[in-house]
Amino acid sequence: MPRERFAEALERSAERGADVRALHLEDLALACGCAAGEEAAWEHFIREHRPTLYRAADALDPSGSARDLADGIYGELFERSLFRYFHGRSSLSTWLRAVLAQRHVDRLRATRRLEPLPDDESNAAVGPAEAGRHGGASEAERPRYVALVRSALQGAVANLPPRDRLRLACYYAQELTLAETGRLLGEHEATCSRHLARTRKALRADIERVLRTEGRLTEAEIAQCVASVTEDAGPLDLRELLNADEPVAVRKKSAADRSRLRERA
Amino acid sequence: MNCLDAETLAAWFDGGLKGAALEDVRAHVAACDRCQMLLGAMGRTRAVVPAPVQERAPRRWLAWAIPLTAAATAIAVWVAIPEQRNVPVVTPATAPEEKREAPPPPAAPQPETRQETTAPAVPPPPVPRAQRNAAPLTTPSVRAAAPAAPAPTAPSQAPPPAAAPPPAERSASATFRAPLPEARVLDQQQRAAAAPAAPGDARGNDAGASTQAPLAETITVTGETPQGALIATLCGPRWRSAPSDVTGALTAGSSPSPNVCWVVGAGGAVRRSTNGQTWQRVPFPEMTDLSGVQASDARSATVTTADGRSFRTSDGGMTWERQ
Numbered sequence: 001m002p003r004e005r006f007a008e009a010l011e012r013s014a015e016r017g018a019d020v021r022a023l024h025l026e027d028l029a030l031a032c033g034c035a036a037g038e039e040a041a042w043e044h045f046i047r048e049h050r051p052t053l054y055r056a057a058d059a060l061d062p063s064g065s066a067r068d069l070a071d072g073i074y075g076e077l078f079e080r081s082l083f084r085y086f087h088g089r090s091s092l093s094t095w096l097r098a099v100l101a102q103r104h105v106d107r108l109r110a111t112r113r114l115e116p117l118p119d120d121e122s123n124a125a126v127g128p129a130e131a132g133r134h135g136g137a138s139e140a141e142r143p144r145y146v147a148l149v150r151s152a153l154q155g156a157v158a159n160l161p162p163r164d165r166l167r168l169a170c171y172y173a174q175e176l177t178l179a180e181t182g183r184l185l186g187e188h189e190a191t192c193s194r195h196l197a198r199t200r201k202a203l204r205a206d207i208e209r210v211l212r213t214e215g216r217l218t219e220a221e222i223a224q225c226v227a228s229v230t231e232d233a234g235p236l237d238l239r240e241l242l243n244a245d246e247p248v249a250v251r252k253k254s255a256a257d258r259s260r261l262r263e264r265a
Numbered sequence: 266m267n268c269l270d271a272e273t274l275a276a277w278f279d280g281g282l283k284g285a286a287l288e289d290v291r292a293h294v295a296a297c298d299r300c301q302m303l304l305g306a307m308g309r310t311r312a313v314v315p316a317p318v319q320e321r322a323p324r325r326w327l328a329w330a331i332p333l334t335a336a337a338t339a340i341a342v343w344v345a346i347p348e349q350r351n352v353p354v355v356t357p358a359t360a361p362e363e364k365r366e367a368p369p370p371p372a373a374p375q376p377e378t379r380q381e382t383t384a385p386a387v388p389p390p391p392v393p394r395a396q397r398n399a400a401p402l403t404t405p406s407v408r409a410a411a412p413a414a415p416a417p418t419a420p421s422q423a424p425p426p427a428a429a430p431p432p433a434e435r436s437a438s439a440t441f442r443a444p445l446p447e448a449r450v451l452d453q454q455q456r457a458a459a460a461p462a463a464p465g466d467a468r469g470n471d472a473g474a475s476t477q478a479p480l481a482e483t484i485t486v487t488g489e490t491p492q493g494a495l496i497a498t499l500c501g502p503r504w505r506s507a508p509s510d511v512t513g514a515l516t517a518g519s520s521p522s523p524n525v526c527w528v529v530g531a532g533g534a535v536r537r538s539t540n541g542q543t544w545q546r547v548p549f550p551e552m553t554d555l556s557g558v559q560a561s562d563a564r565s566a567t568v569t570t571a572d573g574r575s576f577r578t579s580d581g582g583m584t585w586e587r588q
Contacts, residue, residue, distance in 0.1 A: 169304075
């Protein structure tokens with residue numbers, strides 16, 4: 001590999017504000033070699049990193065629909081055009097996962113814009129047999145309770161410091177592990193867990209305060225309201241509540257999110 | 266700030282972002298749905314790469330902490346149990362040795378007990394278990410400032426304590442604690458056979474093999490004995506009964522008061538009576554012949570060895586100091 005090409009790559013990394021001492025130099029050299037068309041470098045990349053790309057695609061979408069994204073990325077890599085965006089601030093495998101995740105998310109968001117929102121009326125179409133299941137709240141009261149809790153939760157989340165909101169989003173909405181969440185936030189996972197517990201308590205207190213003052217609910221009604229929503233979060237979507245900039249869409253949460261809310265509330 | 270590009274996102278995951286750039290990224294992602302979704306997508310692909318192995322710093326302090334702890338424990342035990350650290354351990358090897366030397370059944374067993382303080386090279390005679398168990402056991406503490414000199418060994422009489430091996434070596438200026446002797450009981454025939462051999466016997470001459478008797482064992486006076494006349498000569502006409510456990514020659518005596526008498530003899534035998542009736546065996550640090558004794562009371566006495574050295578005790582024989 002020509003030294004000039006590697007020196008140029010280092011300069012580009014430095015321009016990005018990278019600490020040269022912390023660069024993944026071996027991966028950067030490999031990327032430079034691949035971009036230079038070196039056969040040995042390319043063979044090494046295919047042997048070590050190409051499987052990572054396709055395994056990541058399968059992990060993102062087990063149905064296999066993300067494989068075309070992986071194919072596209074591999075094609076760009078083969079044409080050497082994509083390697084110049086790698087600056088060595090991460091490992092090559094992490095960078096490949098990030099490229100794939102970026103394209104997957106962008107395609108997912110583009111697809112969602114075209115999907116109709118779920119029918120809110122479907123939540124109200126509950127038979128008489130369902131009455132009384134939601135924490136003792138009647139079906140007539142339940143939509144009101146859900147709306148109250150949703151409004152209170154949205155306000156409480158919006159009042160959180162950005163760091164707490166990011167921690168909630170990483171752990172609850174994006175389902176990262178405590179270790180991953182802590183690493184992104186620069187704190188130990190035990191510290192992260194304590195912060196999450198404290199944030200949950202703050203949210204609960206804030207929600208009860210709003211229900212008491214703005215919803216004018218008694219203590220018994222608050223307990224019934226919280227129990228109702230805890231048992232079945234219904235259309236509450238924490239992922240969207242955590243993004244104040246985004247328009248809030250009422251969407252049925254996934255079963256995993258509901259179960260997490262039930263456990264943590 | 267714009268949404269994260271793939272390179273920045275990867276750098277964030279791998280810890281490649283620092284300072285203001287990192288804070289900007291965190292602040293942006295906290296309010297950006299798309300970037301949060303990127304985090305979720307990255308999380309879902311975590312299984313495709315092996316988890317980073319966190320290298321643990323070598324615990325160098327263990328290299329010295331473990332031996333230091335062991336040494337501290339050993340010192341603590343040594344300090345905490347001073348009475349046991351010089352007590353010889355009875356090893357299984359000594360017991361069979363006694364059995365090998367078992368004498369024939371005594372023709373005329375006597376109630377006397379005999380304690381033989383010998384070097385390990387000479388196997389001691391056996392001890393009847395009943396008599397051995399009946400004897401009291403003490404662990405004396407004897408200090409001596411002189412090295413043990415070679416001297417003939419004479420058995421000293423004492424009720425048999427529990428069996429104990431020979432003592433350890435002592436240096437010339439060492440202060441030591443007398444270990445327990447092995448208790449031996451011989452019948453009259455054995456004692457008769459042992460007595461002539463005592464003066465020239467090399468047993469116990471080794472300075473490193475001196476064996477001491479327990480302190481202040483009460484010895485039963487058996488009445489008039491052949492040595493009674495000798496006692497009367499040494500200590501005065503009032504003293505007619507000799508210590509029953511002394512089979513060797515008694516060489517000197519001193520009676521500073523009517524009820525107190527010290528007698529010494531061959532093989533480091535020192536006996537004392539404080540009531541005029543019974544004798545107590547006083548441990549002496551060396552297995553050497555004693556030639557004289559000058560007592561001032563029941564606790565203080567000066568003993569002279571056959572080679573001219575003097576030892577003094579002021580605590581009834583608990584400790585000895587060379588003069």
